[in-house]
Amino acid sequence: MSDEFSYLSAARYGKDKIRVFRVVREGKWHHVVEYNVQALLEGDIETSYTEADNSVVVATDSIKNITYYMAKVSPHVLNPERFALHLGTHLVSKYPHIHKAFVTVEQLRWSRIPIPGFQGTAEYSHSFIRDGDEKRIVKVEIDASKGKDKITAQVTSGISDLLVLKTTESAFSGFVRDKYTTLKEVDDRILSTSIDLTYTFPPIDIPKPADADVEQFDVPSQIPPGSVWDTSVPASARKITLSTFASDNSASVQATLYRMARLILTENPGVQTVSYALPNKHYIPVDMSYLGVENLVPSQAEVFMPVAAPSGLITATVSRK
Numbered sequence: 001m002s003d004e005f006s007y008l009s010a011a012r013y014g015k016d017k018i019r020v021f022r023v024v025r026e027g028k029w030h031h032v033v034e035y036n037v038q039a040l041l042e043g044d045i046e047t048s049y050t051e052a053d054n055s056v057v058v059a060t061d062s063i064k065n066i067t068y069y070m071a072k073v074s075p076h077v078l079n080p081e082r083f084a085l086h087l088g089t090h091l092v093s094k095y096p097h098i099h100k101a102f103v104t105v106e107q108l109r110w111s112r113i114p115i116p117g118f119q120g121t122a123e124y125s126h127s128f129i130r131d132g133d134e135k136r137i138v139k140v141e142i143d144a145s146k147g148k149d150k151i152t153a154q155v156t157s158g159i160s161d162l163l164v165l166k167t168t169e170s171a172f173s174g175f176v177r178d179k180y181t182t183l184k185e186v187d188d189r190i191l192s193t194s195i196d197l198t199y200t201f202p203p204i205d206i207p208k209p210a211d212a213d214v215e216q217f218d219v220p221s222q223i224p225p226g227s228v229w230d231t232s233v234p235a236s237a238r239k240i241t242l243s244t245f246a247s248d249n250s251a252s253v254q255a256t257l258y259r260m261a262r263l264i265l266t267e268n269p270g271v272q273t274v275s276y277a278l279p280n281k282h283y284i285p286v287d288m289s290y291l292g293v294e295n296l297v298p299s300q301a302e303v304f305m306p307v308a309a310p311s312g313l314i315t316a317t318v319s320r321k
């Protein structure tokens with residue numbers, strides 16, 4: 001239904017913030033993941049909006065139930081990219097009138113607790129710690145609009161809320177100076193940011209699941225290095241981000257960002273684009289000159305006021321040619 005003045009130009013619905021915790025027991029060696037899942041659907045659902053026709057609605061409650069069921073049966077549940085692909089593929093395969101699924105998986109951190117007294121790698125088999133607010137973020141778009149046996153997927157992966165700080169090897173000078181400029185040029189400053197990283201892969205073809213068997217979702221037998229199937233990409237992207245942040249003699253957030261992004265593209269040949277959003281969380285040296293105390297020489301300042309807002313916000317996308 002449309003009228004002279006309006007029509008339904010977009011429609012997508014589903015469940016948000018589905019909280020899932022899964023334990024996989026490998027004997028006494030337990031693995032855990034905690035996910036916040038969003039699963040949204042598109043398809044022939046217009047009449048649910050325009051005609052109050054619920055016959056086309058897969059209830060968001062059912063979408064939630066499917067998500068928990070997939071967390072139980074999917075052999076890929078410990079890997080957020082593969083789990084999201086499996087869930088999205090099942091949603092579009094199961095319902096003839098659903099043509100696209102948009103699945104976002106936010107993975108919270110649970111790391112193993114180290115065993116005291118052991119140096120190096122010994123860790124408890126069954127005890128974990130939330131070591132930080134950092135999250136892995138995976139977004140997949142599953143497209144079955146060309147047919148249920150011609151499913152394609154677009155995967156975006158990344159990290160959010162990874163908080164870092166360095167106390168030197170960061171400068172900022174040579175910027176525009178005019179009547180609005182109050183910022184001093186500095187050859188040394190504190191640099192801190194909460195890293196938001198996303199990287200994309202080229203679209204992939206999803207093999208049709210045999211007999212609509214929900215538990216089956218095949219990963220290619222040959223996994224191209226740096227591709228969406230390569231489970232070492234997230235660790236590589238995180239390692240490059242942290243080591244570049246730490247080791248770069250930073251001329252600006254912009255220059256450090258560009259260096260990180262290029263390195264991720266160089267080392268992960270299947271990655272197509274890399275985007276960062278980096279807030280510049282300012283730490284201002286406290287002026288104590290009124291007490292006769294020197295605290296303003298950049299490389300010698302010791303007491304700073306962390307300023308939550310306003311922050312700079314430096315963003316960019318670097319793409320493979």
Ligand SMILES: O=c1[nH]c(=O)c2[nH]c(=O)[nH]c2[nH]1
Nearest residue numbers: 172183251252253254280312
């Ligand atoms: O690395 C920086 N980039 C900027 O664009 C900027 N602007 C600013 O005030 N401080 C900084 N620092």
